Amino acid sequence: MAEEIDILFINPGDRKQVYQNLADEFGAVEPPVFAGLFAAYARAQGARVAIYDAPALMASAEMAAQAATVDFAPKLVVLPVYGFQPSASTHTMSSAGKIAARIKEAKPNLPILMTGTHPAALPLRTMQDEAIDFVCDREGPVTIVKTLEAIKAGVGDFSNVPSLWWRDEGRIRSPGSAEALVTDLDRAMPGVAWDLLPMERYRAHNWHCFAHIDRRQPYASIHTSLGCPYSCSFCCINAPFGKPGYRMWSPDAVVAEIDHLVERYGVKNIKIVDEMFVLNKRHVGGICDRLIERGHDLNIWAYGRVDTVEDEALLAKLKAAGFHWLCLGIESASDHVRDGAKKKFGNDDITAAVRRVQAAGIRIIGNYVFGLPDDSLARMQETLDLALDLNCEFANFYSAMAYPGSKLYEQAKAEGRELPAEWHHYSQHGYETLPLSNRYCSSADILGFRDQAWMTYFTHQPYLAMVREKFGAPVIEHIARMVAMPLKRKILGQ
Numbered sequence: 367m368a369e370e371i372d373i374l375f376i377n378p379g380d381r382k383q384v385y386q387n388l389a390d391e392f393g394a395v396e397p398p399v400f401a402g403l404f405a406a407y408a409r410a411q412g413a414r415v416a417i418y419d420a421p422a423l424m425a426s427a428e429m430a431a432q433a434a435t436v437d438f439a440p441k442l443v444v445l446p447v448y449g450f451q452p453s454a455s456t457h458t459m460s461s462a463g464k465i466a467a468r469i470k471e472a473k474p475n476l477p478i479l480m481t482g483t484h485p486a487a488l489p490l491r492t493m494q495d496e497a498i499d500f501v502c503d504r505e506g507p508v509t510i511v512k513t514l515e516a517i518k519a520g521v522g523d524f525s526n527v528p529s530l531w532w533r534d535e536g537r538i539r540s541p542g543s544a545e546a547l548v549t550d551l552d553r554a555m556p557g558v559a560w561d562l563l564p565m566e567r568y569r570a571h572n573w574h575c576f577a578h579i580d581r582r583q584p585y586a587s588i589h590t591s592l593g594c595p596y597s598c599s600f601c602c603i604n605a606p607f608g609k610p611g612y613r614m615w616s617p618d619a620v621v622a623e624i625d626h627l628v629e630r631y632g633v634k635n636i637k638i639v640d641e642m643f644v645l646n647k648r649h650v651g652g653i654c655d656r657l658i659e660r661g662h663d664l665n666i667w668a669y670g671r672v673d674t675v676e677d678e679a680l681l682a683k684l685k686a687a688g689f690h691w692l693c694l695g696i697e698s699a700s701d702h703v704r705d706g707a708k709k710k711f712g713n714d715d716i717t718a719a720v721r722r723v724q725a726a727g728i729r730i731i732g733n734y735v736f737g738l739p740d741d742s743l744a745r746m747q748e749t750l751d752l753a754l755d756l757n758c759e760f761a762n763f764y765s766a767m768a769y770p771g772s773k774l775y776e777q778a779k780a781e782g783r784e785l786p787a788e789w790h791h792y793s794q795h796g797y798e799t800l801p802l803s804n805r806y807c808s809s810a811d812i813l814g815f816r817d818q819a820w821m822t823y824f825t826h827q828p829y830l831a832m833v834r835e836k837f838g839a840p841v842i843e844h845i846a847r848m849v850a851m852p853l854k855r856k857i858l859g860q
Contacts, residue, residue, distance in 0.1 A: 372413040372514055374440035375401040376430050378447060378462035379421035384793045392848050395422055395569040399587055399639055400482070400506070401446045402558030407507040407548075409559060413514060416440075417559065420465070422567040427461065431468035434476065442514050443469060445498075446506065447482030455483035455602075456769055457796065459789035463496045470497040479513055479530075481506040484789070487605040487771030489531050493538045504529035504545040505592075505606050507555065547607060551592070551615045557623040558588065560631070570635040572844065573731060573760035574667055574691060576837040579844055586627045587637035590620045590653065594641040596671075598695075600738065602771030603641050612645070617652030621660070628662050636666045644670035644692065647680055654680075654687035664688030667731070671695060672711050672719040681726035691759075692723055693731040699752035700745040703738050713752060720756050729759040729836075736819065737766035737812035739777070739804050746812075750819045757829055759836065763820045764794055765801030765812050778802055784809070798856045810857045817853060824849050 377398035381389040398419055405415045418425075418433040425433075434443050445462045449455040466478050479500035485492045489503040502509040512527045524532040529545035531538060548554045570585040593611040594603050604610050627633040644650055657664065666689045675681065675692065684692075696716055697703070720730055734753055736746045753761055768778040768785060769792065778785060786792050786800040793799055801812045823829060824845055834842050854860045 368437060368439040369416070370414075370439045371416050372440065372518075373405070373408055373415045373442050373444055373510065374434055374438050375405050375415065375417045375444050375446060376434065376465060377401045377417065377419045377421065378430070378445055378465050379458050380461045380790070381421050381424070383460070383790050383796060384457055385795045386797060386853055387851050388795060388848070388853070392572045392851075394571040394574075394585070394637075395567055396637075397422070397558070397563055397565075397568050397585075397587055398446065398448070399558060399589060400448050402560065402563060403555045403589070404444070404446060404481075404507045404510060405559040405562055406557060407555045408511050408514070410554070411511045413511065415559070415562070417562040419564060419567070420461070422564055427464040427468045430465045431472055434469045435472040440476070441517055442510075443476060443478045444510055445478065445480045445482075447480055447484050449483070454767070454769060454792065454794070457790050457793035458482075459484050461790070463789070467497045477513075477517055479510065481510065481606075483602055483605050484770055487602055487769075487775075490538065490540075493531050493533070499533055500524070501531040502529050502545070503531060503541065503606075504608060505547055506545075507548060509545045544608065547611075547613065549613065551613060552619040556619060557626070560586070560627070565631050570637070570665075571667075572848070574635060574637070574665065576729075576759065576833070576841050577665070577690070579837075579840050582635065584631050584633045585635045585637075586631070586633045587639050588620070588623055588627075589639050590615055590643060590649070591640045591646075595645075596642065597773070599773040599777075600735065600766060600769070601641075602769040602775070605771030612642075614646065614649050617649065617656055620653050621656040624657065624662070624664075625660065628664075634663055634665055636664060638666060638668035641669060642671065642674070643668035644674045644680075644684070647677065651680060651683060654683040654689075657687035658683070662688065665690050667691035667693065669693045669695070672716050675719050675723050678722065678726065681723060681728060685727045689728060691729045691731060693733060693762075694719065694723075695733045696752070696756075697733065697735045698738060698741065698745065699748040700741070703741050703745055716752070717756065720758060730756075731760045731762060732756060732758040733762045733764070734819075735764045735766055736816045737801050737804060737807060739766075739774070740806075741766070741804060741812075742806040743811065743815065746807075746815050746819075750822065753819070753823060754826055754828070757832055759833070761823050763816050763823070765799070765816045766804070767792055767794070768802045774802065795853055797854050800857065813855060814858055817855065817858070821849065821852070
C-alpha cells in the first residue's frame, strides 16, 4: 500500500545527460540540499514529507513517476529545480519536465509544483511549457506550505498564496503578492532532512579527495548562507530571491549540522554550497572557531573570491578548521572581459591571492570562463596561459552560457543570439551543449577552445609534476583515466 504523505519532493536530474561518461567515476553525486531544507521546513510546519532523489538513485523519469503515483500517495508533488552548481539549474529542467509529464500521464489530478532557480527566472514560460499546476517564482518554502494548506482546504482559489503561479480554468494566473524571504534561518530551516535521503549514495568530487582518492564517501553538502550580494553578469543565483542579498545561519547552527553529519553518518568530506562563503569574516571565523574546538577530521571546500581571501589570519583559521580547498572565480585573464563580468581585480591580484591561499596550506580550484562578451580567441589564450602559470591544484573550464535569470541571458535575447533549443543543452559537459556566441567567436569556436584548454591543462607536465609531489602516483593515474575519456560534442562533429 502506498504511504500517505502531504508532500513528496522529487529531486530531478540525469547525471549521464549532464556529465556523459564522466558521471561514472569522476563526477560528484550531490545531495539535494534545497529539497532537504524545504522538507525540513515543511515538516516543522506539521506536514508529512518524503524525498525521492532521482539522480542519486540513477532513476528514470518513469521510476520517479512511479514513486509519486504508486509508492507514495502525496497530496502535492514538488520538483525543486536546482543544478549541480549554484548558478546552473536550467540543464535540470529537461529531467524535471519529463518527470512531471510521466506523473500526469499516470495520475492527471495529482498537483505538481515547480520551484528553483530556473522556474523563478521564467515562471510564465515554465507554466506554459510544462505539465504542472504551479510555479513558485521566489524562494519556495513558505509558498510550498501555503499551497499545501490550500489544497487540503479544497478551496480551489490560490490567489492568496504568495509567489504562486497557478491555473484557473485553463488560464494562467500570476501571484498577487511576493513570498517573504525566510529571515530566521536557524529556526525555520535548521538544516537538511538528512534522514529522508539515501546518504550512502553521495560521493565527493574527485579533486576534493586528491589527498585520499579512494575515500570519497561518505559525503554531504550544506548551506551556511543563502543568496549573494554580488551581481556577476553570467550568474543567475539570485533569481529565487528577487535581488542580490545575503542571509546567514548562525555559526552555532552550522556547526550543529556538521556535528550531526559527523556523528550520525561518519561524514568527513563536506562542500559548502554557498555561492560566496569567504565573505563575512565574523561568520566564517565563528564557524572556524567552533570547528577547531570540536577537532573533527574534516575535508571541506568552499567558494571564495579573489578579493575576499586577503586576510592571512583568517586563511590560517580556515585551514585549522578543516577547509583544505577553496574555489576562486578567476574567470578571465583579460581585465576588459572581467569588467563585463563585474569582477574588478587584476592579474597581479589574482596571482597574489592564489599564492596567499596556497601558502596557508589550502589548495585551489581555479574557475575559468571562455567566451564571455568581448572574449576573443587571443584573449581566451591569455586566460589559458594564466591558468597554466597559476598551476592550481585543479581547474574548471567553462564556456559562457546565458542562463535564464542572468543579465547575460537578457543581453543575448536583445542581441538575437542563438540560445539552446532544449534546456539540457545548457549542460556544460553535455553532448548537445550550445555555448553563447559573441561578436568574435562562434559557439563552436568557444567550445572547441574550452575542450582543448581542458586537455592542455591536465596533460601539462608542470601540473602533473606538482600533483605527483602533493598527492602521489594514484592521483596521477586517476587523472590519466579522466583525460582518456574525452567528451563527445555535437556541434564539433564528434
